[in-house]
Amino acid sequence: MKLSPRLPIWTIAAPALGWLILGGQQLHLGDGYALLLAFGLLTGVMAAVHHAELVAHRVGEPYGTLVLAAAVTVIEVALIVTLMLAGGPATSALPRDTVFATVMIILNGIVGLCLVVGGTRFGEQSFGLLGVNASLATLAAIVVLTLVLPNYTTTIAGPIYSASQLGFVAIVSLLLYGTFVFVQTVKHRDYFLPPGVGQSDEDHADRPSGPVTCVSAALLALCLVAVVLLAKALSPSVEAGVVRIGAPHALVGVIIAAIVLMPEGWASLRAARSNRLQTSLNLALGSALASIGLTVPAVAIVSLVTGWTLTLGIDAKASVLLLLTLMVATLSLGTGRTTVLQGAVHLFIFAVYIFTTVVP
Numbered sequence: 001m002k003l004s005p006r007l008p009i010w011t012i013a014a015p016a017l018g019w020l021i022l023g024g025q026q027l028h029l030g031d032g033y034a035l036l037l038a039f040g041l042l043t044g045v046m047a048a049v050h051h052a053e054l055v056a057h058r059v060g061e062p063y064g065t066l067v068l069a070a071a072v073t074v075i076e077v078a079l080i081v082t083l084m085l086a087g088g089p090a091t092s093a094l095p096r097d098t099v100f101a102t103v104m105i106i107l108n109g110i111v112g113l114c115l116v117v118g119g120t121r122f123g124e125q126s127f128g129l130l131g132v133n134a135s136l137a138t139l140a141a142i143v144v145l146t147l148v149l150p151n152y153t154t155t156i157a158g159p160i161y162s163a164s165q166l167g168f169v170a171i172v173s174l175l176l177y178g179t180f181v182f183v184q185t186v187k188h189r190d191y192f193l194p195p196g197v198g199q200s201d202e203d204h205a206d207r208p209s210g211p212v213t214c215v216s217a218a219l220l221a222l223c224l225v226a227v228v229l230l231a232k233a234l235s236p237s238v239e240a241g242v243v244r245i246g247a248p249h250a251l252v253g254v255i256i257a258a259i260v261l262m263p264e265g266w267a268s269l270r271a272a273r274s275n276r277l278q279t280s281l282n283l284a285l286g287s288a289l290a291s292i293g294l295t296v297p298a299v300a301i302v303s304l305v306t307g308w309t310l311t312l313g314i315d316a317k318a319s320v321l322l323l324l325t326l327m328v329a330t331l332s333l334g335t336g337r338t339t340v341l342q343g344a345v346h347l348f349i350f351a352v353y354i355f356t357t358v359v360p
Helices: 009-027 032-059 063-091 094-122 129-151 163-187 210-244 250-273 277-306 316-332 340-358
Strands: none
Touching: 009 032, 009 210, 032 063, 032 210, 032 250, 063 094, 063 163, 063 210, 063 250, 063 277, 094 129, 094 250, 094 277, 094 316, 094 340, 129 163, 129 277, 129 316, 163 277, 210 250, 250 277, 250 340, 316 340
16 A cells, blocks of 8 residues: 555544544533544544554654554553543553453454455465564563463462562563564564565555654644543543443453554554555554553553552453463464464454453
8 A cells, every 4th residue: 555645634634623622521512522532532543543654654664563553552551541540549450451452352353354354365375484473472471471470479469469579570571572672673673574575566655755754743643642632531431331231341441452453453454455464463463562561561650659559460261361362373373374264263262252351
């Protein structure tokens, strides 16, 4: 897909619209205002990702996928921290629910859908094993250390870490992610490059100029701030809706993660439809790594500063689904070739995860 060197009008209007909707909070429009907030939130997220993709096209691969992953992660971290500060100690499990939902949505929902769509269209797709294996190994380590290990430490009864344990695991998560980024962009950059890079139409698309890139970067920042504030304003309606249908509060984390990951999932799906599975997996796995590798340190700081307890350990049911997901992902992405079958397995696991979240 070729990116236009000019900015579409809607990508400029979206952040302005978001800020206008935020200003309308003083008008007390009632329940209908939640729909406006949701519309502003979705358009803001889509505009943010467009600007991230434009900046990414300027810097090239594999740095481009990092730009998009960083933008999505900034949105997620800001949402979680904002909701934590607004909700106080009652939101102690929100980071856990959102991070776990992010991992499950990406590894099962997004990856599964990409494999099914790509496999249906091309029969069999291939990718570089070295980059994907590095991503999965790093992701498995961070996920287990942050979401499973808290249930088995003894300094404080799980599912929480003591202050020193939380700080140490937060540092380890950040260092693991930092090491991964160093390997991806410097040490072994070729592991993450799509096969035949430099020969596709996308590689020959005109790169945006410096001024256009700077304007897009500024609009990206405006979109991110607007998205955070819109989500904060919308959160009471989301929580009320979850309560109204009688679903567990963990569903709030799933909804937040789904909203944030929607554009990332669309970008991954678009790459898979273009037979660029390497780029698709770079986007999906890189986003999962950035999400957990940066979110946990951020919420750990909030917890340590405020003194609030941070619940990180997932329950036995979630642990089984997580370990099943990691095992299946290792097997299905362990040959360098994928078909519809691997994608279908991931999607069925995702369906079980969603169902057991609503009906625990």
